[in-house]
Amino acid sequence: MTIRWQLAHGRHLDIGDKALVMGILNVTPDSFSDGGLFNVPDRAIEQAQRMVSEGASIIDVGGESTRPGATPVSPAEEQARVLPVIEALAKAGDTLISVDTYREETARLAVAAGAHIVNDVWGLQREPGIGKLAAETGAGLVIMHTGREREKNPDVIADQFEFLERSLEIAHEAGVRDDQILLDPGFGFAKDSEENLQLMARFSELHALGFPWLVGTSRKRFVGYVSGKDSEARDAATAATSVVLRLKGAALFRVHNVAINADALAVADAIFARETAKSLS
Numbered sequence: 001m002t003i004r005w006q007l008a009h010g011r012h013l014d015i016g017d018k019a020l021v022m023g024i025l026n027v028t029p030d031s032f033s034d035g036g037l038f039n040v041p042d043r044a045i046e047q048a049q050r051m052v053s054e055g056a057s058i059i060d061v062g063g064e065s066t067r068p069g070a071t072p073v074s075p076a077e078e079q080a081r082v083l084p085v086i087e088a089l090a091k092a093g094d095t096l097i098s099v100d101t102y103r104e105e106t107a108r109l110a111v112a113a114g115a116h117i118v119n120d121v122w123g124l125q126r127e128p129g130i131g132k133l134a135a136e137t138g139a140g141l142v143i144m145h146t147g148r149e150r151e152k153n154p155d156v157i158a159d160q161f162e163f164l165e166r167s168l169e170i171a172h173e174a175g176v177r178d179d180q181i182l183l184d185p186g187f188g189f190a191k192d193s194e195e196n197l198q199l200m201a202r203f204s205e206l207h208a209l210g211f212p213w214l215v216g217t218s219r220k221r222f223v224g225y226v227s228g229k230d231s232e233a234r235d236a237a238t239a240a241t242s243v244v245l246r247l248k249g250a251a252l253f254r255v256h257n258v259a260i261n262a263d264a265l266a267v268a269d270a271i272f273a274r275e276t277a278k279s280l281s
Contacts (some may be wrong), residue, residue, distance in 0.1 A: 006056060006179045007116040008139035013057060013096060014121055014252045015212050017273065019242075019265040021252040022058040022098065023051030024218065027081045028065050038200075044085045045092065052095055055262035058117065059165075060254060061085050061110075062100030066121055078106050083113050090114025095243045104129035111137050121189065122146060123167035124174075126175045131174030142182050142214055147190030158206050160185055182252060183211045188220040196222035200241065203248040203276070216254035217241040239264035247272060 002016030009252035013020070027044050048059045063081035064073045075082075082099060089097050090113060098117035099110035104127045107118045111133065117140035122243040124131050124143060134141040145163050153159035164183055171181060185206060187196050196217075206213060217223060219234040235257040242253050242261050246268035 001136040004139055004179060005095065005176065005182065005212070006138060008111050008112070008137045009116055009140075011096060011116050013140070018269050019246050019250075020057045020252045021055055021258055021262055021265070022060050022214065022252055023048070023054075023056035023258045024254060024256050025051070025059050025085070026065070027061060027063055027085055041084050041088060045088050048085075048089055048095065049092075051258045053258045054258040056258045058096040058098050058252075059089060060098040060100050060117075060119055061089075061115070063106070064101070066100075075103050075105055076255050078103065080107065081108055083109060086110050086113045086115050098140075102126045102130070104133055107139075108133050111139050116140060117142065119184075120144060121186070123163060124170040125163075125167060125185075128170045128174065131171045131176050134171070134180055135175035135177075138180065140182070141171065141176060141180050142184050143171065144184035145189070147184035147186070152190070156191070156195050157202050160199075160206060161209070168209075178211070181211055183209060183252075184214045184216060187215065187217045188222065191222075193222040193225040196220070197226070199246075200244060203245055203250065207249055212251040213249065214252040214254060215242075215245050215250045217245070218257070235260050243268040247275075 002014050005013045005015055025044055025048055051059060061082050063078040086097055089095055097115045098119045099107060099115045100119045101107050102120050102122040107130050118130055118134060119142040120130050121144045123145060145160050185199055218238045219231045223234045223237045227234060239260045243264050246265055255277055263274055
């Protein structure tokens with residue numbers, strides 16, 4: 001079944017038989033695995049074009065590191081980093097653009113500059129006005145789970161439901177339509193390695209919420225815990241997590257290395273299609 005994800009500026013993205021890839025573009029000096037590599041606009045644009053050529057359907061532009069212990073930046077600094085890149089990408093072609101921010105002001109300026117999607121790592125629970133912005137502009141909205149700055153339920157799936165049901169209430173109260181929303185379980189956000197692995201193993205239970213899922217395991221610490229590799233050497237293990245999560249029904253994959261994940265997901269899709277056909281026969 002194909003679901004049409006409605007986005008800003010009259011765009012949409014069909015989510016269905018094939019996994020989709022979102023390329024990570026950190027225009028920051030301090031992100032955990034690629035900080036400083038793309039924080040000059042020209043290099044950022046080149047990297048975005050490379051990821052699109054490798055199979056990315058969306059480029060996710062972030063101006064503040066969300067790694068544990070990262071120093072927060074001011075809204076003005078975040079905007080100075082992301083807006084020139086978003087404007088340049090919007091002018092360069094038809095690439096779908098996401099802004100990775102939890103600030104309403106940054107999100108509003110980013111959508112005005114050409115972004116189609118707001119990716120909120122605080123699930124509307126830091127700045128609920130992002131919901132109002134999405135309702136006003138028609139922007140696609142990624143609502144992510146986090147365990148930061150709160151007491152978690154010890155059951156990883158129960159905690160997902162408790163947090164995300166509140167986020168969905170905020171979105172609906174603001175007037176956001178269901179066809180604008182994707183959910184993200186927030187791998188790595190105040191979750192230890194065992195919690196992340198449990199979340200992967202039980203991922204299928206999350207479909208009870210009734211929304212498509214974006215996942216972001218790319219180069220995360222728990223991937224290193226399993227593989228024994230440093231962050232820059234975790235792409236193969238990341239691709240393995242992408243395959244597992246695709247076979248459990250995840251739709252969109254936020255990754256640093258687009259090429260290796262696109263290849264791995266093509267294999268997963270081939271298996272997924274045959275399993276689906278068998279279940280329908």
